[in-house]
Amino acid sequence: MADKKKIAVTVKDLHITYRGLKKTSIRASWKNFGNKIELFHALKGVSFEIEEGKILGIIGTNGAGKSTMLRAIAGIFSPDKGKIDLHGNTISLLSIGVGFNKKLTGRENIFLSGMLLGFSEDDIRKKEKDIIEFADIGDFIDKPVKTYSSGMYSKLAFAITAILETDIMLIDEVLSVGDAKFKEKSYNKMKELISDEHRTVIIVSHSLDTIEELCDEVLWLNEGEVVKIGKPKDILPEYREFMKD
């Protein structure tokens, strides 16, 4: 069945280096004049492919390059070398509260954030009710976001990205927002979103249980390189061993 499916994301020999536009001031650049700029290689030649509808988990220690990779796939970074091909799919990075203006009401922020993600005003208006319903923060939806508790803030933010769907979703450690009840709900919603057979999902998480339950495939990154890629049941035991050392 695997070979019948379309490829949704192709990452080929991806290199990402932090440098170039380095922060500088007159004094600093004077001192460093002629010196080589320090380079930090966050990703060193990562290649993989994901089929449409699959769920890929990315694991690795802190600083392994997981978030960098997600952001590169989302188009926030440009690769220094290599290629990322989304095959024409729409993509969004599920992150908390992008573009929120804290002085405005939750409702206004739904539009602000949604339009930023590339949806039209009409699209959002159609889904506004679902979002508010899902966020479940009651009357607070018409109060300024700065009055929200951090839980409510995350709930609203999660609801926006979860209801406004894209073909490919990138999830960076946001499966645990809000209280226990909302956590359960968002987890289920996540599963529902993920189980859509046309939706491709990439999850970065430190919770191996989550990865084990949700993902079809796991990519293990270490210091910017792929250690292994494969089925969770093959990779996770080995990773657990590795983390013990």
Next chain:
Amino acid sequence: MRKFFYNIRKYFKYAIYSAKAELKSEVADSYLNWLWWVIEPICFMLIYYFVFGVIFPNNEKYFASFVFIGLSAWEFFNRMINGSVKLIINNRDLVTKVYIPKYILLLSKSFTYLFKLGISLLIAFALMLYQGVPFTWHFLLFIPILIILYLLSFGIGLLLMHFGVSFNDLANLTEIGLRMVFYVSGVFYNITSRLGNRHVGPIKIGGFLLKANPVAFCMDSLRRVMLYAKLPDFKFLLIWLVISILLCAWGVHVIHKNENSYAKVI
């Protein structure tokens, strides 16, 4: 360039919405609310009027309107330049989390400034009516002049926005630069009548300041058409229009080339 216009179309609504949101949030907590948009420019005008009309008197015709028009144009330019230097850094959250063409940020900002300019101009009209300035068809020429001022500040803004990302000191430098431009632009004095006949070496300072400094030039042209029913210098208007468009094109090019690296730096 095609990409630029495509992006502008695609994100235009976002830019407007976000500009509205910003304006709303700006006054959300104050008691007088949106009235500040009216009070603020009037107060500044009164200050300059007091200092340069009463303490250092002059015989400029319609001096209050004169100051106010200059001030409106200056404030717009000043805001655009000041706002653009740190624009990327101030929008750190956004830039590191989602892709958006970076000039959309400046576009959105510029809408809030345009809105404030609009209010200023309305007050200017009211003031002109009060002072009995005769309205003539010349008046309508303020539109093309403002377009040039907008393009000019947008172009410079794009470049500053780009260099401001990697060059921390730029904010300090623009601060100094703007202060200088403020004083040589004739916001509160008439360059021609004050400096018209003074020479430094072979250069006539008045003429030089007026023509080499686009802000002064736009300000002077605005006053000519709005207050004194005179024509602006079309040749120089055209020259500055071309320069402004070139600056914008250069800025857009630089941003396209570098925008995906910004997230790595900040």
